[in-house]
Structure formats: structure tokens, C-alpha cells
Amino acid sequence: MSFSGLLAQLLNGLASASSLFLVSVGLSLIFGVTRTINFAHGSFFMLGAYLAFSSVETLAPTIGFWPALLMAPVVCAALGALTEIGLLRRIYQAPELFQLLATFALVLVIKDAVLWLWGPEELFGPRAAGLEGAVEILGRQFPTYDLLLIAVGPLVLLGLHLLLTKTRFGTLVRAATQDREMVGALGVNQAWLFTAVFALGTLLAGLAGALQLPREPASLEMDMTTIGAAFVVVVVGGMGSIPGAFVAALLIAEIKAVCIWLGVQEIAGVEVSFSKLTLVVEFLVMATVLIWRPWGLMGKPQAPARHSGAPEQPLRTGGAPATTAWMLLVVGLLVMPLLAGEGSYATVLLTDMLIAALFAASLHFILGPGGMHSFGHAAYFGLGAYGAALAVRTLELPMAAALLFGPLAAAAGALLYGWFCVRLSGVYLTMLTLAFAQITWAIVFQWDGFTGGSNGLTGVWPSDWASTAEHFYWLALALSVLGVYLLRRMLFSPLGYALRAARDSVLRADAIGLDVRRIQWTAFVVAGTFAGLAGALFAFSKGSVAPDSLSVTKSVDGLVMVLLGGIQTLAGPIVGSAAFTWLHDTVARNTDYWRAMMGSIMLLLVLLFPQGTAGFAQQVQALFASKKKVQVGA
Numbered sequence: 001m002s003f004s005g006l007l008a009q010l011l012n013g014l015a016s017a018s019s020l021f022l023v024s025v026g027l028s029l030i031f032g033v034t035r036t037i038n039f040a041h042g043s044f045f046m047l048g049a050y051l052a053f054s055s056v057e058t059l060a061p062t063i064g065f066w067p068a069l070l071m072a073p074v075v076c077a078a079l080g081a082l083t084e085i086g087l088l089r090r091i092y093q094a095p096e097l098f099q100l101l102a103t104f105a106l107v108l109v110i111k112d113a114v115l116w117l118w119g120p121e122e123l124f125g126p127r128a129a130g131l132e133g134a135v136e137i138l139g140r141q142f143p144t145y146d147l148l149l150i151a152v153g154p155l156v157l158l159g160l161h162l163l164l165t166k167t168r169f170g171t172l173v174r175a176a177t178q179d180r181e182m183v184g185a186l187g188v189n190q191a192w193l194f195t196a197v198f199a200l201g202t203l204l205a206g207l208a209g210a211l212q213l214p215r216e217p218a219s220l221e222m223d224m225t226t227i228g229a230a231f232v233v234v235v236v237g238g239m240g241s242i243p244g245a246f247v248a249a250l251l252i253a254e255i256k257a258v259c260i261w262l263g264v265q266e267i268a269g270v271e272v273s274f275s276k277l278t279l280v281v282e283f284l285v286m287a288t289v290l291i292w293r294p295w296g297l298m299g300k301p302q303a304p305a306r307h308s309g310a311p312e313q314p315l316r317t318g319g320a321p322a323t324t325a326w327m328l329l330v331v332g333l334l335v336m337p338l339l340a341g342e343g344s345y346a347t348v349l350l351t352d353m354l355i356a357a358l359f360a361a362s363l364h365f366i367l368g369p370g371g372m373h374s375f376g377h378a379a380y381f382g383l384g385a386y387g388a389a390l391a392v393r394t395l396e397l398p399m400a401a402a403l404l405f406g407p408l409a410a411a412a413g414a415l416l417y418g419w420f421c422v423r424l425s426g427v428y429l430t431m432l433t434l435a436f437a438q439i440t441w442a443i444v445f446q447w448d449g450f451t452g453g454s455n456g457l458t459g460v461w462p463s464d465w466a467s468t469a470e471h472f473y474w475l476a477l478a479l480s481v482l483g484v485y486l487l488r489r490m491l492f493s494p495l496g497y498a499l500r501a502a503r504d505s506v507l508r509a510d511a512i513g514l515d516v517r518r519i520q521w522t523a524f525v526v527a528g529t530f531a532g533l534a535g536a537l538f539a540f541s542k543g544s545v546a547p548d549s550l551s552v553t554k555s556v557d558g559l560v561m562v563l564l565g566g567i568q569t570l571a572g573p574i575v576g577s578a579a580f581t582w583l584h585d586t587v588a589r590n591t592d593y594w595r596a597m598m599g600s601i602m603l604l605l606v607l608l609f610p611q612g613t614a615g616f617a618q619q620v621q622a623l624f625a626s627k628k629k630v631q632v633g634a
Contacts, residue, residue, distance in 0.1 A: 004138040006261050011137070013257030014250070015146040015215075018153030021249035022208035023226055024233035025160065025242055026201030032177040032240025033197045036088060037096060037427060039103040042227030043110040044080060044202045048072045048209025049218035050114055053123045056213075065129035069210050076206025077199040084198035089191060090607060096427065097373060101563050102606045104556055107227075108599030111220060116593060120220065125213035145214055152211065156204070157246050164242070173197060177240045228438070228552065232282040235431045236289045238299020247297060252282045280442035287435040291420055294428045333477055337470040347469045353581045354473075354480040355537050360561035360573035361484045362530035367559075368567045369491055370523050371503030372421070375430045376437025377531055377558050379417070382550030384410040384532025385539040386444060389457040399463040403479070403536050410532020411525055413440065418524030422517050434552070441550040456546030460539050476537050483530045488570060490526065499523050564605060 027041045051072035059068035083106065091099055131148055134141040164170035172193055176183045183190065209222070233252060237244025259281060262274035277284075295301045333350070340346040359381055366372040387409025391402035417436040424432055444451045451457065466472045490496050501509045502516040509516050539545040548554065557580070565576025583601060588594040 004140050006258075007138055008140045008142060009257040009261040010254060011142055011146065011150070013253040014153075015149040016256075017249045017253035018149045018151075019208050019212050019215075020229055020233055020253055021153045021246050022156060022204050022211070024230045024237070024245045024249055025156070026204035026208075027230050028234045028237070028240055028242060028245045029173070029204075030198055030201040031234065033173055034088070034092065034194050035096075036092070036099050037103070037430075038198075038201075039100055039227060040083070040106040040110065041201070041205055041230060042223040042225070043107050044076050044205040045209040045212075045226045045230075046114065046218070046220070046222040047079070047110065048076050048206030049125075049213050049222060050118050050123065050209075051075050051206070052210035052213045053118075053125050053218050056125060060126075060129075065126070069128075069213075070207075072210040073203045073206035076209075077203035080202025081195050081199040083202075084195045087603070087607075088198070089194070092194075094606075095567075096430075097367075097559065097563060097567070098606055101560060102603060104560075105599040105602035105606070107223060108595035109603070111223060112593040112596035112599075115220060118218075122217040122219045124217045128214040131214075149211060149215075153246065153249070157242065160242055169196065224552070228434075229282060231431060231434070232286045234296075235428070236286050236296055238296030239427065241296065241298045241300075244296055244298030252285055255281055255285065276446050279446065280439050283435040283438040283442070287420075287432060287439065290424060290428055290432045290435065294424050330477075330481055334474070337473055343469065347473050349581070349585055351469070351473045351476050351541055352585075353578050354476045355534050355541065356557075356561060356577040356581045357574050358480040358483045358537070359531055359534040359558055360565070360577040361487050362527045362534065363558045364562045364567065364573040365487050365491070365530070366520075366523050366527045367562055368572070369496060369500050369503065370520060370527075371425075372520060372524070373426070373430045374421075374433040374527075374555075375552075375559070376417075376433035376435070376555055377527070378550050378552070378554035379433075379437040379440045380410040380414050380528035380531040381535040381538070381554060381558075382440065382444065382545075382547075383413045383528075384535030385545040385549045386451060386457070386535075387532065388536035388539045389460045389545045390450075392460050393457055399466065399540060403533070403540075406536030406539070407529045407532035410535065411529040414525045414528025415521075418521045418528070422520040422524060434555075437550060437552070437555060441547055444550060445547045451547075454547060456544055458544040460545060461543050462540045466540075472541060476541065479533060479537060483533055484574065487526075487530060491570070495519065495522065495526075560602065564602070 023041065023045050027038060030036060030038050030041070049072075052069050055068045055071040056065060059071065087102060087106065088099070091102055094102075128145045128148070131143075131145040134143050135147070136142075164174055172183065172188055176188075176190070176193060176197075183193075209218075229252070233245055233248045236252070237246070237248035256278045259274040259277045264271055264273045264275070266272070289297060333354075336350060337344070337347045359377075362380075363374065363377045366374060384406035386406075388402040388406030391397040391405040392399070395405075397405065417433070421429055421432050421436070445454055447453065461467065462472050462475075466475050491499075498509070498514050498519045501512075501514060502519055506516055535545075535549060538549065561576040561580045562573050563576065564579055565572030565574065583598060584594075587597045587601075591597060
């Protein structure tokens with residue numbers, strides 16, 4: 001290791017920090033004003049790279065490289081404004097999770113649109129005109145273009161500072177960030193303010209993508225990779241803080257640069273690969289900051305909203321008719337393999353639905369009645385899957401023992417992570433659960449000797465007595481029904497009532513003697529345990545387990561299932577998981593652009609049935625019941 005090598009890596013870090021800042025500051029602006037967690041922000045970064053490729057290829061010979069390159073962020077800004085007007089403006093009053101679901105659906109639509117327009121291959125853009133060479137710094141060659149990127153970040157920071165402090169638009173933006181209800185009360189047209197801010201944020205994301213094209217090829221993975229890092233920067237710097245986003249981008253990029261420079265080091269006789277930490281270091285930083293200072297390095301605690309919306313209705317049992325209906329459903333599921341025939345694909349699909357239902361029900365336990373928004377529930381699903389797989393592969397335990405070992409591993413993870421998570425709430429809790437999930441994913445992904453690394457673990461097959469599809473289906477049915485039943489019973493136990501009391505009013509719950517944190521921590525562990533059981537069943541149903549079972553996408557799948565069914569209904573996660581699994585399987589088998597189809601369906605459901613399909617059915621049933629009572633009374 002040399003000083004010149006460290007300097008080269010630090011300069012690379014500064015160049016990366018500029019790109020990361022451009023994406024993150026746009027996301028921070030949007031959140032600060034609209035309070036929307038825009039999951040599609042990374043998609044506009046990806047669009048910026050692809051649009052820059054096309055504009056440079058087509059227009060550079062006519063108008064020059066740089067004007068052609070800068071056309072891309074302008075188009076991104078226009079698309080962002082249309083997105084805000086056509087979609088987000090309709091859901092600003094919806095809960096945060098529904099906004100998150102809508103923007104994630106937009107991610108799926110944009111990804112397939114890019115796939116259709118540009119194809120699946122990576123696209124390599126040309127070198128930046130006039131900046132193709134390199135300069136020598138301490139005997140090392142450093143790309144000239146990276147020096148430009150290093151300068152761009154501070155220049156954009158200065159421009160935003162002047163915009164926000166010296167213009168009326170900036171004054172309105174700062175006022176809306178502090179108290180958007182008061183801005184509306186003063187007669188400001190909030191709709192157009194939100195549109196302008198969203199367009200500005202997407203312009204910055206598109207600019208970051210366009211400027212990244214000469215450094216790396218445009219690819220379909222850019223959106224998810226970028227949005228994770230951008231979320232980290234926004235949270236670490238402080239939600240809505242522009243200087244905080246700049247400081248956080250510098251901090252994270254330089255820490256990663258130092259890790260690359262350190263490489264493999266021997267500490268106390270043990271070789272430690274610091275370069276592998278680059279996959280997880282930003283999430284370690286985010287978890288540390290959230291635990292120490294939840295509102296970020298340069299952020300401020302959010303002021304409570306003046307209008308919290310209508311209170312949630314108490315959970316009620318469905319009574320004898322609902323019990324009869326559930327029993328008939330279970331009986332129907334019991335005989336389904338006999339009706340479908342031996343070796344039927346329907347049996348395999350129903351097994352997937354049962355596992356998904358248990359996973360969704362475990363998330364609903366803390367999401368709906370608990371009010372704890374988890375964006376990393378896949379961590380416990382994956383820990384259960386890997387726990388069961390390792391019990392079979394390493395400890396050589398039978399399947400029955402492994403099905404106990406998996407949930408215990410997930411419970412241990414929930415016990416550890418939950419202790420920190422229950423100290424936060426709202427978006428900060430959501431981001432901390434994401435951080436812990438990503439840390440767990442990185443450990444599994446890189447621990448080749450124990451978890452199989454990126455290849456995962458194979459050969460995790462059921463015991464002989466459950467080796468056929470029908471027999472394993474009945475096992476999955478028994479455990480899933482038992483798990484959902486126990487979760488439901490707990491919601492109507494003292495734990496469930498105390499959990500809902502803590503959700504509705506922490507101060508009142510604390511005043512009557514409830515230990516809110518302990519109650520929420522207990523619920524967190526319960527939910528993690530049942531998610532681990534679903535993961536263990538998943539490992540045996542597929543015969544293998546891979547790091548994808550802990551990914552952000554898996555967590556989002558769980559959220560989609562709960563929200564599609566309805567977060568305020570007990571049947572919601574069951575209905576939503578069945579609908580999601582069936583839709584995913586059907587759409588994926590019938591079109592190459594299944595993401596766009598799934599995203600479009602999710603957007604329609606969010607716009608038309610924000611209460612979920614099961615919630616909508618309950619509302620219709622209640623409406624008919626009330627009309628019947630009126631008729632009888634008349």
C-alpha cells in the first residue's frame with residue numbers, strides 16, 4: 001500500500017460521490033416537499049443513461065457531444081412532471097406504504113419500457129468529447145473526465161443553494177419542507193409546487209445518469225443498485241437536507257474508496273477482506289446513524305402532521321359465517337391435489353401460495369396491527385431458509401428438525417435487529433429494517449465457505465415421507481394454516497390488544513403502564529419466527545436456497561401481498577398473497593414484459609382499491625348489510 005494509491009482511490013471516491021450526490025439530492029428534495037418515498041427515482045437515473053446514449057448517438061454529429069448529452073436530463077424532467085401529475089398527485093393523501101407501492105410499480109413499468117426500447121444488452125457510450133485522456137497525479141494516471149465529475153458535485157450544490165435562498169421558488173420549497181400544510185393555508189398552489197420540485201428532482205437524477213454514461217455502460221440493473229445507495233445517503237444526511245446529502249455522499253464514497261485501498265489485511269492472525277465490505281458499508285453507516293441520530297447528520301426531527309386521517313377501526317372477528325367459510329376453504333385445499341391429479345403443476349403453484357400466505361401474514365402482524373413499517377422482512381424469511389438448509393447440509397439433521405431450526409434462526413435475527421428497530425418509527429424504522437436486511441444479505445452473499453456465496457445451497461430436499469409434490473403440499477398446508485391461525489389468535493390475545501394500543505397512541509399506552517418497546521419487540525420476534533417458518537418451507541419446496549431470498553425484492557413482494565389484500569383486514573394477507581402469486585406466475589409465463597404487466601396491475605389496484613381487494617370486499621358487504629337493515633326497518 002502506498003500514499004499515491006490511497007490518493008488515487010480517494011479521487012475515485014470523490015468522482016463517485018458527485019454522481020451519488022446528484023441522485024440523492026433530487027430524492028431528498030422530493031421527499032422534503034412531498035413527503036413521498038419515491039422508489040422510482042433510481043429508474044430516472046437509469047433513463048438518463050439510456051436517453052443520453054441515444055441522444056449522443058443521434059444528435060452529437062449535428063449539435064455536438066455535450067448539448068446532446070444534456071438533452072437526457074431535460075427529457076427526464078418532463079417525464080417526471082408527467083408522472084407527478086398523472087400518478088402521484090392522486091395518492092398524496094394515501095398512507096406512505098401505498099405511495100411506496102405505487103412508485104415500486106412504476107419501477108417495474110419503466111424497466112420493461114427500457115427493455116423494449118433498448119434491449120437487454122449493456123450499452124457502452126462514447127468517451128466525453130475533449131476529456132478522453134488522463135492526467136498524471138503522483139506518478140499515477142487519473143482520467144480527466146473524473147476530474148470534471150469531482151467539480152460537478154460542488155457546483156450543483158452551490159447552484160441549489162442559490163436557487164433555494166435567492167429566489168421565490170426556493171423560499172416556497174424551504175417553507176414546504178418545514179410545514180407544507182401552512183404553505184397551503186397561505187394560498188400557495190401546492191399542486192404546481194410539487195410538480196416543479198418533482199421535475200427538478202428527476203432532472204438531477206437524469207443528469208447523474210447521463211454523466212455516468214462515459215464511465216460505465218447503461219444497464220437494466222442501474223435502477224435498483226442506485227436507489228439503494230441514494231436512500232442511504234438521504235437518510236444518513238437527513239431527510240430533506242441538501243448539505244446533508246452532499247456530506248453523506250462524500251462520507252460513504254470515501255469510506256468505500258478506503259476499503260478498496262485496504263484490500264485484504266491480516267488482523268490478529270485473521271485475514272479480513274475490506275474490499276468485500278463495499279457491498280454493505282453504506283448500510284452499516286446508515287444503521288449506525290439511525291441508531292445514534294435517527295433524523296440524520298444534518299437533518300431535523302419531522303414535525304407531526306396536523307391531519308393524521310381517520311383512525312383505524314378495531315379488528316373484529318368475522319363470527320360464525322367467517323369461521324365456516326375458512327373451514328370450507330381449508331377442506332377444499334385439502335382435496336385439491338386429489339382433484340388436480342398426480343404431478344399437476346397446480347399443486348406446485350398452490351404450495352407457493354401457501355408459503356407466500358404465511359410470509360405475508362407474518363409481515364401483516366407487525367405492519368397492520370403493530371404499525372411498524374418493515375422494509376426488510378425478507379431477512380427473516382431468508383434466515384429461516386438458510387437455517388433449514390444449513391441444518392440439513394452441515395448438521396445432517398432430518399427435515400422435521402430443520403423445520404424447527406430455520407424458524408429459530410429467524411427468531412434470533414429478529415431478536416437482535418428488533419431491539420434496535422423498535423426504538424424508531426415511521427420512515428426511519430423502514431430504513432433501519434432495510435439496512436439490517438441488506439447487511440444480512442451481504443453476509444450471506446459473501447460467506448462462500450458457509451452459505452455457498454452467490455451460488456447458495458443446493459440439495460435441500462424433503463424427507464422420503466414428504467418427497468412427492470402432493471405430500472409436501474399437505475405438509476405446507478398444515479404448517480401454513482397452523483401459523484396463520486396462531487398469528488390470528490395472538491392478535492386477539494392481550495399481546496395483540498396491547499400492540500394495537502401502542503400503534504394508536506404510544507403516550508396513552510405508556511400512561512396506562514404498558515411497556516411499549518417490549519411489546520413491539522415481542523411482536524417483531526413473533527413475526528420473524530413465522531417468516532422463518534415460511535422460509536424453511538420454501539427451501540425444501542425448491543430444493544435449494546440463494547441470496548435472493550433475502551433481497552429487497554423479496555421484502556417488496558411481501559409488502560405488495562399485504563397491500564393488495566388490504567392492511568386493515570385479517571384476510572388481506574391471505575387474499576393478497578394468493579392474487580400476487582397467481583398473477584406473477586400467469587403474467588411471467590405469458591409475456592416477456594411481465595414486469596410492466598405486474599406494475600400496471602398494481603398501479604390500477606392502488607388507484608382504484610387503496611383499501612386492498614379484501615378491504616374493498618368488506619366495504620361492499622357492509623354497504624349491502626346497512627341497506628338491508630334500512631329496508632327491514634322501513
